Amino acid sequence: MRMPTRILLGCDFSSAPTKRKNIVVAVGARQAEDAVRLSALHRFSSLDDWSAWLAAQSAWVGGFDLPFGLPRELVETLHWPGQWAALMAHYGQLERSEIRRQFSGFCASRPAGGKFAHRATDGPAGSSPSMKWVNPPVAWMLHAGVPRLLAIGAHFPAHQPIPERTPPRIALEAYPGLLARQLIGRTSYKSDEAGRQTIERRQAREQMLTALLEGRTELGLKLDIDTAQANALVEDGSGDALDAVLCLVQAAWALRHQDTPGPGYGLPPDIDPVEGWILCAKRP
Template sequence: MIRIYGIDFTSAPRRGKAITLAKAELNEKELMITDCEDLTSTTEFGEFLMTPGPWIAAIDFPFGQPRKLVLDYRWPCSWEGYVDYVSKIGKEAFEGCLRNYRDKTSGKRRLRRQTDVRAGSLSPMQLDFTPVGKMFFTGAPLLQRSPCTVIPFRICSSGAGIIVEGYPKLVAVKAIGRQGYKSDLPIPKNAHHRELRNSILKWIQSPAAQNVYGYRVGITESIVSDCLDDPKGDKLDALLCVMQAAWSLSKRRAKFGVPDDCDLLEGWIVDPALIITTMSGK
């Protein structure tokens, strides 16, 4: 039996907006999601990364930045190198680099990684609204300093855990298409979004999900209730990351689901949809 985790990340964890950690156990072909825990500080998150293995976690934030950004700013030309550099220059300087950047060829201010283009995810340079650039600044150095294997950048033999990059929307879209399942409105005003979350929860426990991700999924009743009654969707996103972590583990002999053409400066989101996209040449 191996522990499987899914993590919905935030750059400024606190009691009202925590890092959400979903916990599951994998026994052969059955994945049982048993608990959700709130990590209310980056210190608690760092302590989690020190947990002895074996385990695997999918975390919902961009682990890397676009290759062109790294090269244009002449940051160290390795993931560990530029993550360490960014951490040392500090948050204000890093955010200034992102806000002041403009690609001389295209004129674009925000670039996307190869995996972002295929997944339809945001640029990791974005600092506003969904501030994934801030998540990178907070989270990537913690991964870089941890004893964990960080796919695809670093393989460690320390006996610690394995970390992969997740993107829960890729799971949700298989259940409900591109409908939004999150709301800033309190229950019961977000009844429509609650029903969409319910549809996702039913789908991930269905044979259709098993055909895609390879596992039968069970969820305790208390976790289902918590996900339905969480309008911001943090708990559900953590569960969807569990699905991606378990699938990635099943592909450990094939680079954890990371394709051969992955850019090792940028990183990769693990999900079967991206493997299919890659193999089809799209």
């Protein structure tokens, strides 16, 4: 049976999307060896619409800006299941109030400056701990996103055994902040507050886009877009569309490295499946 044409996805995720704050999915495809073409941007104001759209796409490799795993230290302390699939089933059925209660209890017994447990990937990626439930609420993103991806049959290479045949839908954990820092350092380029969407942040988005078009990242990929798409990315002061595109570029890099040893897709061969790994983060 011939595999359907595999598209690339980059997803800027929200655990509680609305008409004002959408989930944004960038759709594209690789061009030759060193370029990725952006074909469309889709916006979703509900989790159900997002997951239904993903399920309707026959085959994809997607980079999703949400955590797929939890720190092993946290999991073992709470005596939660030690296998990823069972852990996600357990986590997904918990109410958020109960998750907050257990996470708060874990943090309360730890010293100031070390309240949260971290995954091994957090340091290299510069990401927030996946157990954090505020600023940003990535624990809720995991709670909302992973069960829905599992329900539509997505395969998680960083967490699941390597199958005999490549599954049609491949879900990879991406982080736009990792790529953004390669482009403009720690300069701020976005805000959800209209009053903070300044000319300086707009200029930062222009700078990022120019660097992406020229392929000035460690990934060795150039972004191919048209003028209307470029304008849309620059004018989106929230940065959501640009973040989705950054995840798309990371997914393109992963597809380019799908045959690397271990789980493939450029992931390290010895990662902890409970914790997972963020695309393009270098193991120290």
